[in-house]
Amino acid sequence: MDADCASLLPGVCAVLAASGRSLPDDTSLEKLLDWFTGLTEAGGSLLEACPCLLEFISTVVLNTAVDPGVLSFALRLTGLMAATEDGYEKLQERSVLDQVFQLQRWREAGLWEDPCLRIGWILGLRSMLQHPKALCFFVQSDFIDPLLQLQTDASLFVASAANQMLAHILLFFQPVPSLGCNGVDKKEEDDDDGTKRASAAYAAALAAISGYLKESLVPKKYTALRQSLQILKLLALLLAAAGPPLCDGLLQTAGDPLEDLVAAGCSQLTLPLMDVLLAACSSSGFNQRVPDQRVGRLLSSMLDVNEPADLLHAAAAFLRRGHHSDVVNTTRAVRILLLPLHIVTGQTLLGTNATADGRRSSAVEQLKCKTSCISMTCVTLTNAPRIALLPLGVLPCAPDLIVTAVLSLLRICSGVSSSSPPGCGEVCRNVIGSGKVQKCALEALTALDGSPGATEKTSEVFTVLMQYLENPDSDPTVLHKSYQAFVKWTGVCTDLSFVTDQLRLDLVELVRRRACDMRWEVRDSTVEFLGQLAGLRASAATTEGTASDALLGARCTTPLLKEALQDAESYVRASAVSALAKSLTHGWQQGAAPSEDEKEIVSRLLEILSQDTEGFPRRAVVQYFASWFSSSASPSSAPLLMRCARSVLSQGSADLDWEVKVHTLELAQLLLDEAFSGHRGYRKVSDAPHPRAAVSELTRAPRASPEGAESDLAAAVELGVVAALLSGLVDCDRPVGLRACRLLMALRDAVCPPGPPDATAAVATVSCELPGGGGWGEEIRKTLGVESGEGGARVSVCEALRSLGLDERLDVLTRSSDHVHNSPLSLLQDILTASAAHTRADTQPGEEVIVDCY
Amino acid sequence: MKLYCLSGHPTLPCNVLKFKSTTIMLDCGLDTTSVLNFLPLPLVHSPRLSKLPSWVSKDGTINLEKELKECAGRVFVDSQPEFCLPERELLDLSTVDVILVSNYHCMMALPYITEHTGFTGTVYATEPTLQIGRLLMEELVTFMERVPKAQSATCWKNKEIQRMLPGPLKDAVDVWTWKRSYSMQEVNSALSKVQLVGYSQKVELFGAVQVSPLSSGYSLGSSNWIIQSHHEKVSYVSGSSLLTTHPQPMDQSSLKNSDVLILTGLTQMPTANPDGMLGEFCSNLAMTIRAGGNVLVPCYSSGVIYDLLECLYQFIDNANLGTTPFYFISPVANSSLEFSQIFAEWLCHNKQSKVYLPEPPFPHAELIQTNKLKHYSSIHGDFSSEFRQPCVVFTGHPSLRFGDVVHFMELWGKSSLNTIIFTEPDFSYLDALAPYQPLAMKCVYCPIDTRLNFHQVSKLLKEVQPLHVVCPEQYTQPPQSQAHRSDLMLELHPPPMPYRRCSVLNLPFRRRYERVYILPELANSLVPSEIKPGVSLATVSAVLHSKDNKHTLQSVPKAPPAPPSKKRKRVPEEPPVLLGPKPLLSGAVPLEAFLATLQKHGITEVKVEETADGHILHLQAEDTLIQLEEDGTHIVCDNNEPLRTTLRDLVLRFLQRL
Numbered sequence A: 001m002d003a004d005c006a007s008l009l010p011g012v013c014a015v016l017a018a019s020g021r022s023l024p025d026d027t028s029l030e031k032l033l034d035w036f037t038g039l040t041e042a043g044g045s046l047l048e049a050c051p052c053l054l055e056f057i058s059t060v061v062l063n064t065a066v067d068p069g070v071l072s073f074a075l076r077l078t079g080l081m082a083a084t085e086d087g088y089e090k091l092q093e094r095s096v097l098d099q100v101f102q103l104q105r106w107r108e109a110g111l112w113e114d115p116c117l118r119i120g121w122i123l124g125l126r127s128m129l130q131h132p133k134a135l136c137f138f139v140q141s142d143f144i145d146p147l148l149q150l151q152t153d154a155s156l157f158v159a160s161a162a163n164q165m166l167a168h169i170l171l172f173f174q175p176v177p178s179l180g181c182n183g184v185d186k187k188e189e190d191d192d193d194g195t196k197r198a199s200a201a202y203a204a205a206l207a208a209i210s211g212y213l214k215e216s217l218v219p220k221k222y223t224a225l226r227q228s229l230q231i232l233k234l235l236a237l238l239l240a241a242a243g244p245p246l247c248d249g250l251l252q253t254a255g256d257p258l259e260d261l262v263a264a265g266c267s268q269l270t271l272p273l274m275d276v277l278l279a280a281c282s283s284s285g286f287n288q289r290v291p292d293q294r295v296g297r298l299l300s301s302m303l304d305v306n307e308p309a310d311l312l313h314a315a316a317a318f319l320r321r322g323h324h325s326d327v328v329n330t331t332r333a334v335r336i337l338l339l340p341l342h343i344v345t346g347q348t349l350l351g352t353n354a355t356a357d358g359r360r361s362s363a364v365e366q367l368k369c370k371t372s373c374i375s376m377t378c379v380t381l382t383n384a385p386r387i388a389l390l391p392l393g394v395l396p397c398a399p400d401l402i403v404t405a406v407l408s409l410l411r412i413c414s415g416v417s418s419s420s421p422p423g424c425g426e427v428c429r430n431v432i433g434s435g436k437v438q439k440c441a442l443e444a445l446t447a448l449d450g451s452p453g454a455t456e457k458t459s460e461v462f463t464v465l466m467q468y469l470e471n472p473d474s475d476p477t478v479l480h481k482s483y484q485a486f487v488k489w490t491g492v493c494t495d496l497s498f499v500t501d502q503l504r505l506d507l508v509e510l511v512r513r514r515a516c517d518m519r520w521e522v523r524d525s526t527v528e529f530l531g532q533l534a535g536l537r538a539s540a541a542t543t544e545g546t547a548s549d550a551l552l553g554a555r556c557t558t559p560l561l562k563e564a565l566q567d568a569e570s571y572v573r574a575s576a577v578s579a580l581a582k583s584l585t586h587g588w589q590q591g592a593a594p595s596e597d598e599k600e601i602v603s604r605l606l607e608i609l610s611q612d613t614e615g616f617p618r619r620a621v622v623q624y625f626a627s628w629f630s631s632s633a634s635p636s637s638a639p640l641l642m643r644c645a646r647s648v649l650s651q652g653s654a655d656l657d658w659e660v661k662v663h664t665l666e667l668a669q670l671l672l673d674e675a676f677s678g679h680r681g682y683r684k685v686s687d688a689p690h691p692r693a694a695v696s697e698l699t700r701a702p703r704a705s706p707e708g709a710e711s712d713l714a715a716a717v718e719l720g721v722v723a724a725l726l727s728g729l730v731d732c733d734r735p736v737g738l739r740a741c742r743l744l745m746a747l748r749d750a751v752c753p754p755g756p757p758d759a760t761a762a763v764a765t766v767s768c769e770l771p772g773g774g775g776w777g778e779e780i781r782k783t784l785g786v787e788s789g790e791g792g793a794r795v796s797v798c799e800a801l802r803s804l805g806l807d808e809r810l811d812v813l814t815r816s817s818d819h820v821h822n823s824p825l826s827l828l829q830d831i832l833t834a835s836a837a838h839t840r841a842d843t844q845p846g847e848e849v850i851v852d853c854y
Numbered sequence B: 001m002k003l004y005c006l007s008g009h010p011t012l013p014c015n016v017l018k019f020k021s022t023t024i025m026l027d028c029g030l031d032t033t034s035v036l037n038f039l040p041l042p043l044v045h046s047p048r049l050s051k052l053p054s055w056v057s058k059d060g061t062i063n064l065e066k067e068l069k070e071c072a073g074r075v076f077v078d079s080q081p082e083f084c085l086p087e088r089e090l091l092d093l094s095t096v097d098v099i100l101v102s103n104y105h106c107m108m109a110l111p112y113i114t115e116h117t118g119f120t121g122t123v124y125a126t127e128p129t130l131q132i133g134r135l136l137m138e139e140l141v142t143f144m145e146r147v148p149k150a151q152s153a154t155c156w157k158n159k160e161i162q163r164m165l166p167g168p169l170k171d172a173v174d175v176w177t178w179k180r181s182y183s184m185q186e187v188n189s190a191l192s193k194v195q196l197v198g199y200s201q202k203v204e205l206f207g208a209v210q211v212s213p214l215s216s217g218y219s220l221g222s223s224n225w226i227i228q229s230h231h232e233k234v235s236y237v238s239g240s241s242l243l244t245t246h247p248q249p250m251d252q253s254s255l256k257n258s259d260v261l262i263l264t265g266l267t268q269m270p271t272a273n274p275d276g277m278l279g280e281f282c283s284n285l286a287m288t289i290r291a292g293g294n295v296l297v298p299c300y301s302s303g304v305i306y307d308l309l310e311c312l313y314q315f316i317d318n319a320n321l322g323t324t325p326f327y328f329i330s331p332v333a334n335s336s337l338e339f340s341q342i343f344a345e346w347l348c349h350n351k352q353s354k355v356y357l358p359e360p361p362f363p364h365a366e367l368i369q370t371n372k373l374k375h376y377s378s379i380h381g382d383f384s385s386e387f388r389q390p391c392v393v394f395t396g397h398p399s400l401r402f403g404d405v406v407h408f409m410e411l412w413g414k415s416s417l418n419t420i421i422f423t424e425p426d427f428s429y430l431d432a433l434a435p436y437q438p439l440a441m442k443c444v445y446c447p448i449d450t451r452l453n454f455h456q457v458s459k460l461l462k463e464v465q466p467l468h469v470v471c472p473e474q475y476t477q478p479p480q481s482q483a484h485r486s487d488l489m490l491e492l493h494p495p496p497m498p499y500r501r502c503s504v505l506n507l508p509f510r511r512r513y514e515r516v517y518i519l520p521e522l523a524n525s526l527v528p529s530e531i532k533p534g535v536s537l538a539t540v541s542a543v544l545h546s547k548d549n550k551h552t553l554q555s556v557p558k559a560p561p562a563p564p565s566k567k568r569k570r571v572p573e574e575p576p577v578l579l580g581p582k583p584l585l586s587g588a589v590p591l592e593a594f595l596a597t598l599q600k601h602g603i604t605e606v607k608v609e610e611t612a613d614g615h616i617l618h619l620q621a622e623d624t625l626i627q628l629e630e631d632g633t634h635i636v637c638d639n640n641e642p643l644r645t646t647l648r649d650l651v652l653r654f655l656q657r658l
Helices: A003-018 A028-041 A052-062 A068-081 A085-093 A096-101 A103-108 A115-128 A132-140 A144-150 A156-172 A189-216 A222-241 A244-264 A267-284 A293-302 A308-321 A327-345 A357-367 A370-388 A399-414 A425-431 A435-450 A454-470 A476-492 A501-514 A520-539 A547-551 A554-564 A570-590 A596-611 A615-631 A639-653 A658-676 A691-699 A709-719 A721-729 A734-751 A757-764 A776-784 A797-803 A806-814 A824-843 B032-037 B110-114 B127-146 B159-164 B184-191 B274-290 B304-318 B333-342 B349-354 B364-369 B382-386 B405-412 B429-436 B454-464 B520-524 B591-600 B641-653
Strands: A767-770 A793-796 B002-005 B015-019 B022-026 B068-071 B074-077 B098-100 B122-125 B194-196 B203-205 B209-215 B223-228 B233-237 B260-263 B295-298 B326-329 B373-376 B392-395 B419-422 B442-445 B468-472 B497-499 B504-506 B516-518 B529-532 B535-537 B543-547 B550-554 B606-610 B614-619 B624-629 B632-636
Touching (some): A003 A052, A003 A068, A028 A824, A052 A068, A068 A115, A085 A096, A115 A132, A115 A144, A115 A156, A132 A189, A156 A222, A189 A222, A189 A244, A244 A293, A293 A327, A308 A327, A308 A370, A327 A370, A327 A399, A327 A425, A357 A370, A357 A425, A370 A399, A370 A425, A370 A435, A399 A454, A454 A501, A476 A520, A476 A547, A501 A520, A501 B274, A520 A547, A520 A554, A520 A570, A570 A596, A596 A615, A596 A639, A615 A639, A615 A658, A639 A658, A639 A709, A639 A721, A658 A709, A658 A721, A709 A734, A721 A767, A721 A776, A757 A797, A767 A776, A767 A797, A776 A793, A776 A797, A793 A797, B022 B209, B032 B429, B074 B429, B098 B110, B110 B127, B110 B184, B122 B127, B127 B184, B127 B194, B127 B333, B274 B295, B274 B442, B295 B405, B304 B326, B333 B364, B333 B373, B364 B373, B516 B520, B591 B606, B591 B614, B591 B641, B624 B641
Parallel strands (some): B233 B260, B260 B468, B326 B392, B419 B442, B516 B550
Antiparallel strands (some): A767 A793, B002 B504, B068 B074, B209 B223, B529 B535, B543 B550, B606 B614
16 A cells, blocks of 8 residues: 555544545445455455544444445444454454444434445355354354354345355365365464364354255245245355265255255246355265266156246256256256147157156146246247257257258248148247247257258258348348348258259349348348358458358449448447458459449448548458458558558548557558568557468568668558557557557667667668648657658658657557546545545535546 | 118128117128229220120120120129128118228218218217218229229029029129219218217216217227117227327226127138238338239228338338339328328327427328329329339229229239239228239238237127127137137127128117116105115106107196186196005014014904915915915905904004105
């Protein structure tokens, strides 16, 4: 703690003790605590550093009229100070701990009603409970019962904190000799007595908590459900992290009540129960030790409850936790999860007569209700891709049948299915037109692209997706997901025979129409789709014969994208720019000369950069050129690209949008990398790794420096790279300044490394123009101390790089922009100022005091 | 109560309800799908149409060279198009007291009903319904009269010949009843019988029933009707919509507690969501214009076109169509566009509030001001000189058989750049296009039907809970083309009563009550006696006076004192002597107490037998039976009148008299 803070702290304590009402804002106390926690974690002792805190605590806890927020703060602060044995002992000496944590006092003062105080009490104790002595204190003070009561507190925050605290006690102090550092029975020769006491305390705590678990886990009446829920959460927390002895003990204690709970089959407890059982499985060991037969049995019973919805959730939880070595239960879970799909679609996923009639008929009943039908179907669909990847042994059908079922469901949903399975008309009606099921099914279909046997279904998949894309009633998100699925399946498709002329024609017609859709979201998805499809082409290993090529060639895509550049919605324009970049990447990689079409696009893009009123398209344009530059085989020999780079740099760095400027600097970086990566001393700025960066490093042999540097630097100046960097350096947006500063440093290290100036004499002759007229040029001139002339001024680049104080600037820029305001000193000052203002306001009523704490 | 169904078309209904003493016609829609069997009426001489070959039967026996022409494998009647009228033989139309019109599409048969049938009643409709209905009729008459056809084909209607014709002519029903369009004079005469009503206005019909229109949300001034007496309520739901388009929203709550709800006019396109279709319409339009083609939108001159224009108003800037001209061509285009702006009180709230701002409710006014939308009464005149392509043309008639649209079909049909977009759901687009085949022009079908769909109507019925629902039979089964879609039909408990053309339904409820008024002085004279807590009864003797279906109880006039005339007159017939009615009895005879009383009176030998309805007491000594039942007591005793009287009096002791 620095001296300034130390000197202000007593004043602050006095203010807090006097009254908490005058705090600048309600986060001040949290910030103070954060600061103290930081100090403690850094190894400092709060007690020694600021004795005033102890004074503060002693005063505050005696004054029950103080704001409960401040009291809560005091409780937590006390816990923090007692977190070390040393601190604990000092506080004990002054019997502060008893005073602070004694419940009776708070209850009598009526302050215990305030959840703020209760949570302060819990968190304070939680901070303190880091050593055995604290545990002894905790147990001796009989705090365990109140804590257990707080577990079902009316305030959810308090209840949750209490649960965490209970778990902390049992886990942190659990006797695990091998794990060793926290256990209460670790051997400390000099304090054998203490150890014993701690062991006893732990045993007492464990006994109390276990007793509570055993007693209260099964709800006596319906209203006690919340308690059971909390205990199950606690059990799950404990079982997930407990070592074997504790775990076994807990399971032994909770075994009977758990069995009762499972037998009771309470819907609301299904998922928490599954969590507990699965946590028990993982920790107690299907994997390492002898499986706990009881847990296995309970798990089986959970997968056999009567309520179809609960069953489904239990099965989903089981599958999610991935205990796939348990073949019997996995098979069972899979069958449960597939049942709704089996019923709704009529696909024989589970064989013809495989499912017990009782379960099937109860599921059918449930599916007749619209809401549960939709939710159950969605659970099934969410799990379908995971199921399709399971080993064949546990699957009741071939994985491709799952794809068929999902497709069939999609058809039913859109109302185009020509028939519904016998007896399920009522069920099918619930999913017709349901956007939620459609979205879930499309997501499932997208994820099923890699499942075994899926490629057989490609043609069917495209038929269904086309139906969705054609459907005028499809919601924009449904269309978007259909497009995503389309791209994904096109990506995995190797057999081009499915690309029929009809499909191609339909798709062309469709994207043309969708590109004119009324809803901009649809136009945007369409444009994005065109880009993604073209992207598949660019990323394909082979140069010919990809499915995306066969579906939509550039001849169809490019005119649509050009049209979309004029769209009324800026997001669509931006997507069109990105999609164009993707669709042209392949050509750039091949080093083909730009076509007339491309030239036209380029001039339109430059127009957008200079005239578009929205930021998104302008950002996209700068990225377009960056991506052109990085995909290009030899960018410097593409005159059009280099011409464009010059105007993008000048316009982009003068843009009003800071992201445009950052992207412009990315382009500048690419240009620098291209020019200087061969120079000794040039280090790539690594915070924005670029795919091309790695390649260029490998392919280029380092050039002898610095003879080439002069011309390269001159070229960079000529292109406007240096001007862009300098203007970025003095930009008022920190991310821009930071990036520019790093790039300038890299440039400095490459062209004028520290050393005898004569070695870099030639480079020093390269100069650049600093424009006049109050802009960035003026700013740089001021920094460099150059006389400002009529118009601009020319400075030597090297000299500028050396004298701009880049290292110091980087220091300032790396710190967050509000670092001054967030410092503890500022916080303390704020509290004092606010208090002063508050007092003044008290004396002069009517005068409003507005405190701006930021 | 009976319902006579004169039309089988679910959205162009014509039903007659006999309720109490009134005969009420509910709508008189004109089924115009019959015109699809006729050749189009070109506005300008069409060489293609005039060169169509005549149809000759395969064996050559039938040759109606003048009447039937063949085009692309289908046979059309070459004559002035004719319409299928509502049934006129099922009941005498001159007995119809009133006609309630629910919207302007459902009144197109009005002149056929009100003229030349002896109809002398009144037609009730809202003002926009009347005015726009007039426009549509006027347009129809103009379309027909503008291109007169000398001959009228009738030979093909001969049953023997029709049987030999190819479909769909062969299957056309009641072709003899098909009629040519009415004249303007008939329109004027028919519309002069219309009396205007406002929403929720109550109109008394002969004191027997009260009718009242409710907003139905479908079109300007469209209404559903409530027909009620004091104790019965019939709701008539015709074309209604829950979507937020231009008209006032639908009034649903007033439909509650109906005994019978007659449900017609649901959407004809249950699977086409209007929003989606509107979207398709716009994107197809934009796509065609961008490719340099023209767009033809066959439509009615009022209704959905307002929404289309409003939608386009927002869309054209987004889609960069700012310079494309939009033409609206109809003999009544100007009136339609202007009328829509002045019916402020019939518009949705949003548009109503614009009336207080210096801007018109519909944005098409701005489209006209900025010259983006131009309207013409026909393709002749100014239009031909100002016409610029590519463009979008809105024009009628949606059947493509008459109106200016015929010209554009001939003009643009050959180029695949052009697109025709169907938005009206009344006609099958393939049938409409049949006489223009082969056609290169692109066809898009975006039927926009904002009327209630099955989902909405199920919800509505759940809410308003009518006791019985009557609907066209088409609504009780899924559409033929989608037999598996059980969601596209009405499923109700009890099931709805289906009707078809010419059905006569006995509506399943009996009138059980009638309201009778009692005069104050008579009421004052009543002496009620309480027969059980909260229920009092009184007998009343009065004269029932019925006039104009109102019933009043009046005091019995006292016999006039003998006239103080000395002259002997023939004694007039005495007014019938009014004997006081016997008092009414109520209550039950308690068995134990009754037996005790009998014993007091010396009757001791009583055998009691329990029966299903009460008890039988056998007075053995007297050989007499007393049957005590819930609603009657019988004393059976032969030839012992004094005993009977005694017993009667004993029974009466336990009963209350009124």
